[in-house]
Amino acid sequence: MRLPRILNQCHPIPGFVYGQARFAEDEQAVLIPVRPRKRSAAICSGCHRPVPGYDQSRTPRRFEFIGFWGYLVFLVYCMRRVNCGHCGVVVEEVPWGAGKHSSTKVYMHFLGHWARKLSWKETAEEFRTSWDKVHDAVAYLVAWGLEHRVLGPIRAIGVDEIQYGKGHKYLSLVYQIDLNCTRLLWIGKERTVKTFREFFAMIGPEVSAKIEFVCSDMWKPYLGVNRDKCSQALNILDRFHIVAKVNKALDDIRASEARRMKQDGYEPVLTKSRWCLLKRPENLDAKQKLKLKDLVRYNLQSVRAYLLKEDFRHLWNYESTTWAGKFLDRWCHQVMCSRIEPLKKVARTLRAHRELILNYFRARKEFSSGVIEGLNNKAKVTMRKSYGFRTFRVTELALYHSLGKLPEPELTHRFF
Numbered sequence: 001m002r003l004p005r006i007l008n009q010c011h012p013i014p015g016f017v018y019g020q021a022r023f024a025e026d027e028q029a030v031l032i033p034v035r036p037r038k039r040s041a042a043i044c045s046g047c048h049r050p051v052p053g054y055d056q057s058r059t060p061r062r063f064e065f066i067g068f069w070g071y072l073v074f075l076v077y078c079m080r081r082v083n084c085g086h087c088g089v090v091v092e093e094v095p096w097g098a099g100k101h102s103s104t105k106v107y108m109h110f111l112g113h114w115a116r117k118l119s120w121k122e123t124a125e126e127f128r129t130s131w132d133k134v135h136d137a138v139a140y141l142v143a144w145g146l147e148h149r150v151l152g153p154i155r156a157i158g159v160d161e162i163q164y165g166k167g168h169k170y171l172s173l174v175y176q177i178d179l180n181c182t183r184l185l186w187i188g189k190e191r192t193v194k195t196f197r198e199f200f201a202m203i204g205p206e207v208s209a210k211i212e213f214v215c216s217d218m219w220k221p222y223l224g225v226n227r228d229k230c231s232q233a234l235n236i237l238d239r240f241h242i243v244a245k246v247n248k249a250l251d252d253i254r255a256s257e258a259r260r261m262k263q264d265g266y267e268p269v270l271t272k273s274r275w276c277l278l279k280r281p282e283n284l285d286a287k288q289k290l291k292l293k294d295l296v297r298y299n300l301q302s303v304r305a306y307l308l309k310e311d312f313r314h315l316w317n318y319e320s321t322t323w324a325g326k327f328l329d330r331w332c333h334q335v336m337c338s339r340i341e342p343l344k345k346v347a348r349t350l351r352a353h354r355e356l357i358l359n360y361f362r363a364r365k366e367f368s369s370g371v372i373e374g375l376n377n378k379a380k381v382t383m384r385k386s387y388g389f390r391t392f393r394v395t396e397l398a399l400y401h402s403l404g405k406l407p408e409p410e411l412t413h414r415f416f
């Protein structure tokens with residue numbers, strides 16, 4: 001069987017014919033000539049309509065195709081120019097290529113598929129291509145996907161930030177967190193009012209008006225824009241962020257108390273206690289359990305804070321909003337009497353956001369909480385995998401590509 005026959009089977013190009021394949025001079029690549037079928041019209045790259053031809057270039061252009069058996073494969077074609085009544089004399093559009101991309105669409109598909117499983121660098125090495133080509137492929141797929149995706153209706157969104165680059169630089173990520181659809185919707189370069197407004201501008205007022213739940217942390221710009229742009233939605237404070245705040249306070253208390261004890265020459269009972277205090281008791285190993293048992297005998301600020309933290313977990317078990325509210329008030333009151341400053345700070349914040357926290361109970365079972373945390377972990381993994389991605393643009397592409405659930409162009413044949 002000859003190569004053109006296989007190609008016509010898996011990658012037919014209407015209006016074009018495959019020629020006889022040959023090896024390139026260095027024998028490491030297979031070149032497959034392509035020529036237009038006789039009297040077939042060319043397509044104008046400006047308006048995508050069939051138009052009369054003008055002339056044909058003599059310099060063949062190479063389009064990289066999916067390689068096999070250790071060979072690189074290229075389609076080789078001399079581009080025609082067309083004389084379009086609308087666009088003037090322009091170069092034609094070929095069905096296997098996309099604009100100025102030097103790879104065929106199927107090859108970009110192929111690389112994009114692997115770039116989700118491997119890092120971009122590994123993908124490039126594995127298929128003997130360059131990082132830039134992998135980047136190009138992902139950029140093509142993401143652009144296509146963003147253009148063809150259907151946004152609405154969206155019931156619930158979650159907003160979160162993720163640290164990137166060096167120093168305190170944050171990206172805002174907006175996810176759709178409906179029960180049947182979770183995906184990354186949008187990436188903002190900062191976490192300011194202005195950036196977050198851009199998200200609502202992107203989805204437009206019609207889709208915004210149908211959002212019922214917005215899940216976010218206590219970051220002021222998010223809360224403000226939610227109120228402004230999506231006033232009908234219930235703003236819910238994400239449980240994960242609240243728990244993280246309490247844990248962070250406990251950790252600070254333990255660290256500074258351990259330091260104080262060391263300075264004052266006490267027995268260092270708090271060393272290696274960090275995870276005993278932070279983890280849930282049921283997740284501790286035998287050694288940590290023993291350590292914790294020993295620890296609670298001391299009258300330490302860390303221990304008192306630990307007990308308060310453990311008590312706080314009961315909040316999430318409430319079914320009724322009223323009772324959850326009562327519990328929250330009692331807990332905050334207890335903390336305010338405790339003279340443990342870092343926890344008091346948390347209690348003040350919780351009091352200030354009381355209604356938003358209780359929205360968690362009002363919206364209960366309407367969407368799966370913890371989804372945002374899961375998605376954000378995936379985002380972090382993607383960013384770690386894309387080691388060396390420095391620019392915002394590249395990070396954005398990688399995140400859309402792995403978390404956006406973007407639609408992809410249909411292929412005649414599954415090559416992978």
Ligand SMILES: [Zn+2]
Pocket residue numbers: 044045046047048049084085086087088
């Ligand atoms: Zn045209």
